Amino acid sequence: MNRISLIAIIAASLSVSPAAAQFLPSEQSLQGLYPGDTYSPFAQRAFPSQVFWGDTHLHTSLSPDAGLFGNTLGVDEAWRFARGEEVTSATGLPVKLGRPLDWMALTDHSDMMGFATGLFNGDPAITSSEQGKGWYDAFQQGGDAATAAALDLITNFSQGTLDPALVEAYSPGSTAYGSVWQEVVDAAERYNEPGHFTAFIAYEWTSLVAGNNLHRNVIYRDGARRAEQMMPMVTQPPVGSTDPLELYKWMQNYEDKTGGNVLALAHNGNLSNGIMFPVDEQYTGRAIDETYVEQRAKWEPLYEITQIKGDGETHPALSPEDQFADYETWDAGNLDLSEAKTPDMLKGEYAREALKQGLGLEVKLGTNPYKFGFSGATDSHTSLSTAEEDNYFGKAASAEPSLTRVTHPFTETENGIFPGWSLVASGYTGVWATENTREALWDAMARKEVYATTGPRMMVRFFGGWEFDDNDLRSRAPAFAGYEKGVPMGADLRPAPGPDAAPSFMVYALRDPIGANLDRIQIVKGWRTPDGTLQEKVYDVAWSDGREPDGNGVLPDVGTTVDIEAANWTNTIGASELASVWTDPDFDPTASAFYYARVIEIPTPRWVLYDKVRLGSEIPEEAALTGQERAYTSPIWYTP
Template sequence: MKFASIAGSAIFAASVASAQYVPSVESLEGVYKGKTYSPYAKRDFPSNVYWGDTHLHTALSPDAGLFGNTLGLEEAYRFNRGEEVVSATGLPVRLARPLDFLVVTDHSDMMGFATDLAKGAPNILATEQGKRWYEGLQAGGEESANAALDLITNFSQGTLDPKLVADYAPGSPAYDSVWQSVIDAAEKYNDPGNFTAFIGFEWTSLVKGNNLHRNVILRDGAFRARQVVPMVTQPPIGSTDPLDLYAWLDKYESGTGGQALAIAHNGNLSNGLMFPFDAQYTGKPVDENYVQLRAKWEPLYETTQIKGDGEAHPFLSPDDEFADYETWDAGNLDLTEAKTPEMLKHEYARSALLMGLQLESKLGTNPYKFGQVGSTDAHNSLSAIEEENFFSKAPSAEPSPTRMHHPFTKTEIGAFEGYELTASGRAAVWATENTREALFDAMERKETYATTGPRMMVRFFGGWEFTDDDLRSRNPAFAGYEKGVPMGGDLTQPTGDAPTFMVYALRDPIGANLDRIQIVKGWMDANGETQERVYDVAWSDGREPDAEGKLPPVGNTVDLEAATWTNTIGASELATIWTDPDFDASQKAFYYARVLEIPTPRWVVYDALRFGVEIPEEAEKTGQERAYTSPIWYTPAG
């Protein structure tokens, strides 16, 4: 009886305590930022970053098939969600960590051609081009790669055999069958909450070798995707004009009730055409119609990938010591035209962001107000771009003792050397959940960032009220969303005070420590001229800037013989509140964060160790992997 009495008293006491002392949600308003005791309840902002690739090709792409890729849609999805597969060159391969989402973007032109070419279809062998490419494919190796490059050149010059174009155009049985298989595979592997498979394609505008490609991503599933066929570029029904792609996107949305967006890539291979200022390549002016449509349909830009990094160029940013990173500037995509200095301004993300400020003042809309992502553009179905697990662009450049010693592309103009292929990149998306809808919506609002491969976690917020106290919490995002805007946002508060920015980064859990965080600012001065500056805002190891404000290098722990490094320098996390010391409230500006790791080995070092070969003298052996956030824009009041 004594036991029962004690138990009863305890139950009574607990119920009284519950009735008297459990706080309500309302009672926590203004007291606790999470609004409830649990900081994970009642919050509606994105709390997860999802990793993916918005640009991957399978054997269905004509050039990928000619390069020797035999892996189709099934292998691409299985591999990139974490399974082991065998590459087209017979090597077992697996990702260190699976992706969260994937967009298979096979070329929209000539769908079905690659499959039939591999089979030696009679209609293909009946043409001189088809027979030549088939023989190159059967020979394999360098001959197969040369056949692929020949196809690309004929494609870009508009000299494809008209019969081949007609046999594999939208409306043909071969084309329509392949498009349905693309939809079916995405539906099969789309697993909301676990793995997202988007339906998409690459619109491959290639004007005389100058890259104007866009990847198209649909927010929707099979019901809407089956109501359309992709936009193509080859005549008589296709077009290489981006304005015609925007018309296709508009027709898709109005006709199906769905949503779509486009992502441009590799402006560094466009020879000055990717970001026009006065006139488009067609001769049409960059007018109000152009800037409005581009701003509407292209919320993101692919800043980094296997064919070079496209954030900045040392010619354009001579004061930026980190601007010359994985630079490809020999010429256009197929090296049929050499690069000249005046082209560069119209090819790189930072210079485009700057021109966007000027175009907004001139035409009322900023066409280059884009967020940033990275992706691979791999043509072997494998999004394997870790430096130690680099399966490169195509089967012809998959791991072998000779791949770094042979040019990937070479003409009389110049060469893209094998060792120049870049192990990059990844798209990071801050979203509420891993679904098509949530990820697409995050891309639309530009809450994304690009990395060259590592999965460092980066947050970037802008506002006017951030203080050091906001970083004392292990959940600073509460203050970030409450007091300001995230990456991709706009600062619109009418104030003359300088904005404050909260930025923090955590290293990749299995990667290298962090060297520093920088904020890149671009602005338009009173004379309408654009300016830029890179600020070191947080750094590791207690270094001090010199008299000129330059931060000493972090050091280098790379062991080239062992193909490794140590995390005895750098920091596992960096964070700061930064106020622009050069702010002028009357000047339009943008800000984005760049996060640098400590030096680590490039993929050529791993190849040298595993194959026992020498690295070409000209090849870079180490690099500082990095992340680029989407910008935050400031516009003066009024």
């Protein structure tokens, strides 16, 4: 550059107008020129601006049932797979996620953790028992003998008829149990990489009351220094209990002793035969009182609304006017089909009904025990967190890809059947957090700023307030208005600005970048009238393709592009993004209420169709070949 050109540039910079802010001193550069606090919308953000994807529920060979039924993959394979590495499954198949997860909670069963591995290895503490020696010999023999031994062992476990010496050998306080728990904690520490991948220390407390599922997953905010100070809570006596109130005591003791933090989430209520969400009394006969509602509300901020063993949002018998209620419904009986399902049980099993019942319990006892957010998980027992329809590796090693897994029953007794094709490739949890660390993700779970999907990684925001309008969506970053004027999913609405105000909700969704387009967004409302009546209604608030509701307000189906012969679909229908500001037209300021958003995709193939096309599997006529996957946001609550 010559000297004349340089002088010209300097002169121009000295005479530049105030609007050319890049040449002015920084303290003057934006004064009066930009209405925001800073020009960069990404700087100095105090609210969560990223969604991180993970699984709150996965089992390895350390879980007795997983190990006994053929899973040979341990904690290292599970963590490596979640982080995006290729591994070899228990049945010898190479497998890899389409996209790595951002975080995971590895939740092996706390009861007799590591027992299956000890049994296969001939641990003298097991083979010295007549019961244990018989099982060991059967597994050495293999084939039908091994299968029968596995079923017999699990039956004895669930019925509490295990040899007490076996229970003692693999219970908290024993050398074997302490070694296994240390292995779990150490593995989580090895794979935890703050900012890149979060490995939660966790376990599953497996309360099973006469086959009725009351399981909870316990997730630590902490690292090894605290987690290794106390062994997990178990259900087997003499040190354990199946009563959730006893689990809450363990959680309180843990926090008091270590200074750490834990939370629990209940799951799979659709297999509890009505006892997951009690209203009058627990299964123990103890009345639902102030202690119960306060403790459950304190320790269980989340509920697993979808997973491999069926969807838990609602049931068509509970929500007959909801056209999307019958989604991946499992209602034959309890977890092991030892008892058939009866209609009266349904009210104690599903998330939407529990949210409504919680409003009534709050009036009665002062606290809402069912004020939970939504999480999604796999509950896979293969060490493989696969929720992708075209990459689905089943519930257990016996349900990994094969010609017959579609037709082979998952469970079958004289009380009913869970067909193999009814297993669900579900689900994941999206967490809105400031960074990918244990602390930030756990805090988001605790405040319920999370949502569940049946597998797709669609981005969903949901805010509630009193003053949202369409202008708030005239931006690519409506979250600024969302946090300024309202509250996010999982929160309580702020007080109304006046007696005539009605709440407004801002919701928007972007489809999974490699997934299907969106059919619609709905807002689900539940409320309790002043006379105690519990009601619900589903509102379509945004939809694709310019459809118009009919005279009854029903929106026509979006249609389908699924190619059955190729197990494919095209995004020629639906929308890549949908958004709406919706004001409740039926708002009653005297009625307590909750609201959550449900985002529905266009139809896509289920995993069984991929099995048909790729493997040539015979598909039963009653098996669903397609489905409309979805997301459920945590609710927002209104209290008069």
